[in-house]
Amino acid sequence: MARCVAHLDMDAFYASVELKRYPQLRGLPVIIGGSAEQQPELFNGEPRFAKLKGYAGRGVVTTATYEARAFGVSSGMGLMKAAQLAPEAILLPADFSAYRRYSNLFKTAVALVAPRIEDRGIDEIYIDLSDSAEDIVTLARRIKQAVRESTGLSCSIGVAPNKLLAKICSDLEKPDGLTLLSMADVPARIWPLPVRKINGIGPKANQKLAASGIFTIGDLAQVDIAFLQARFGRSNGCWLYEASRGIDERSVVTHAEPRSISRETTFERDLHARRDRPILSEIFTGLCAGVAEDLQRKGYAARTIGIKLRYEDFRTVTRDITLPVPTANAAVIRKAAQECLRRVSLEQKIRLLGVRASGLCSETLAQSADMSQQRELPLAVPDIR
The missing domain is CATH 3.40.1170.60 (MutS, DNA mismatch repair protein, domain I)
Structure with missing residues (x-):
């Protein structure tokens, strides 16, 4: 291939x-x-x-x-x-701290065998093997063994001509699977699958396709592109047409700068800003500390800090504030996030709380802008009023 x-x-x-x-x-x-x-x-x-x-x-x-x-x-x-x-x-x-630790372990192990990696999340990656001189099956088995030796865990790998097909076929022989797929295999192995197996077709699109009598990827492949564009728009219709045929020209992106880093949590029960103040304050502090930890681990500082609230009626609000100097410091992030909280109504109960850092830059560059004063700020727990 x-x-x-x-x-x-x-x-x-x-x-x-x-x-x-x-x-x-x-x-x-x-x-x-x-x-x-x-x-x-x-x-x-x-x-x-x-x-x-x-x-x-x-x-x-x-x-x-x-x-x-x-x-x-x-x-x-x-x-x-x-x-x-x-x-x-x-x-x-x-236990997300444990999951992040194991995530770093398996990605580091894979990079030693096949370094051209696109990180897609805590538990999945794409690997570009196009330039490998080694037999692909042998190389894939070496990757699986490296993951097992570094973590004690198993993984499933799908190998195909592109990202779309590789993601589909990594799920075909779980757990501990290894699946190879060529374009010639698409009619026999991909077309019988439900359309939702295509990454990017969510519940709403799946429902809309089903209403048109399209249930499998093969059904989708038999539909004229004009029909799809009329119902899903020009761009989405074209994408559906190509995806059903296994066409995907996206490259494996080995390095991409994140736009933001965030943490959020949905509560087991709705919390009130005054009556549940100690609980909310502890959660709020943990979110800010988590964002700071993520920034520092990835080597970034943030210029903009924001919060996200979802009320008991599911209404969602966001607020943010831009800092004079980028930061990766937990105390500074808490103080900025608290300022954002003062700009929202806290009369209703809250079901979700989140903290977000954006406007990212290298932490090294941020330090050169004199962050010493920020790093000396006290670590007092902010109030949620």
């Missing part, structure tokens, strides 16, 4: 990390989600795990083991719905 792109996807990533911590749960239905309240309690030195049965709250499933997925549990599903499907499943809280 002139172009050769691999998509590497870690298998049930968050759940797999938790199973390394609690190997006694292997083979059991385990769901990751909820809050720190689901942390296992120690009894005579042994952890006691909470079950999903009787769960009350609006937490969502972050991920689940394959044993839990067999009951119909899926990522993004409400935990109360999951409790109906798999009441005996074990519920564990998400």
